[in-house]
């Protein structure tokens with residue numbers, strides 16, 4: 224394998240780029256373009272957090288809702304590694320990368336828990352299989368084997384207990400202070416537009432690739 228020979232020419236997307244004043248409609252358009260392409264798991268994002276030890280840590284989660292008022296929402300276990308990090312340091316960065324569209328969006332901001340009511344409503348909308356796993360899996364904790372968790376799932380099914388949203392499970396919303404759009408360009412001259420929030424407005428500036 225020779226990784227140094229692996230390269231591709233960008234700039235295959237010919238769509239004329241228009242940069243609106245507000246980044247949210249553009250985010251929505253790019254996400255829609257990815258869904259329609261179709262890019263698999265177009266709503267997958269990489270979330271980076273930094274906890275008490277100041278060491279960054281990244282993982283994939285799924286975007287479930289977004290708006291300027293409500294932020295970028297994902298769901299997880301509040302006791303997980305990312306949950307611990309966010310408890311100690313609410314600042315995080317997320318990235319979407321849509322390979323087929325030669326596009327990346329980088330977002331930075333502050334994260335907070337969404338309301339219990341919304342978390343419960345989303346939890347109850349999930350298929351039983353997903354709810355059971357969230358219930359029995361102490362996310363990010365060391366375990367002996369998956370069989371133990373499978374057994375716990377079965378016990379739970381047999382008990383006919385109602386599977387309600389656990390206290391330690393719910394949504395987070397990231398409220399962005401920066402959003403950067405990257406579109407692959409010819410000859411490595413890629414397009415980068417960075418939006419920075421200043422008060423209730425967004426300031427935009429182009430960045431060198």
Ligand SMILES: Cc1cc2nc3c(=O)[nH]c(=O)nc-3n(C[C@H](O)[C@H](O)[C@H](O)COP(=O)(O)O)c2cc1C
Nearest residue numbers: 264267282283284285298299300303304305306363
């Ligand atoms: C495509 C994909 C989607 C995922 N979606 C989620 C998700 O929405 N929420 C979640 O907690 N973990 C999700 N995961 C698992 C996380 O990447 C990660 O393994 C888990 O959240 C534990 O991370 P942590 O130990 O850093 O907290 C997903 C993984 C992949 C590959």
